[in-house]
Amino acid sequence: MTPGRKTALRWFWGGVAAFIVAIALHIPLFTDGVPGGIGDHQKAPDAATVNAIQQSWAADGLIGLARAAMISDLIFIGIYGAGCVLAGLHFRSSERYWPSLFGWIALFCGAIFIASDYGETIAQFMQLVRFRGDDTLAQFASGLRPLKINTFIAAFIAVALAQFLTRKSTGDA
Numbered sequence: 001m002t003p004g005r006k007t008a009l010r011w012f013w014g015g016v017a018a019f020i021v022a023i024a025l026h027i028p029l030f031t032d033g034v035p036g037g038i039g040d041h042q043k044a045p046d047a048a049t050v051n052a053i054q055q056s057w058a059a060d061g062l063i064g065l066a067r068a069a070m071i072s073d074l075i076f077i078g079i080y081g082a083g084c085v086l087a088g089l090h091f092r093s094s095e096r097y098w099p100s101l102f103g104w105i106a107l108f109c110g111a112i113f114i115a116s117d118y119g120e121t122i123a124q125f126m127q128l129v130r131f132r133g134d135d136t137l138a139q140f141a142s143g144l145r146p147l148k149i150n151t152f153i154a155a156f157i158a159v160a161l162a163q164f165l166t167r168k169s170t171g172d173a
Helices: 005-029 038-042 047-059 063-092 097-130 135-170
Strands: none
Touching (some): 005 135, 038 097, 038 135, 047 097, 063 097
16 A cells, blocks of 8 residues: 555655754754764764763763753654655655656665664664663664665655656646
8 A cells, every 4th residue: 555645745744844853952962072962972983982972961961961862863763764665655656757766765765764773873872871882882873874874865865856756747746
């Protein structure tokens, strides 16, 4: 069963809105001690780096906010990822080549985004909740970061292009 256009796009654009909320929660985590904010935590290659970041946030009274920001990430990942998959399923059934192709790309990239970003964020969150870095978890999270970034971007572009091309050809989005 192919999801309807409105349902798929509500999930997708709802995920974009959830991303904006998550970004807003992350802004205070950009500090003198952690100039890259949550991005520094995501790409931390080892336990010592994770510990330094978390201790800096703790010294600034931001550990609770860091936890809330990571929880918002988990929510965003689910909404946006589902939106990409649903939009992909919708557009791949198009009779037109380009919207169908972009639908397949959105579906594939959305699924990989969900797996990679959940893997990264859960590994980060485990270290934050324990307030102790772990070399294996840090390496796992930092290793997934490029994949989740690239699939986030690819899925976004694919859905936006499929929507644009569908609207352009039919006058409908």
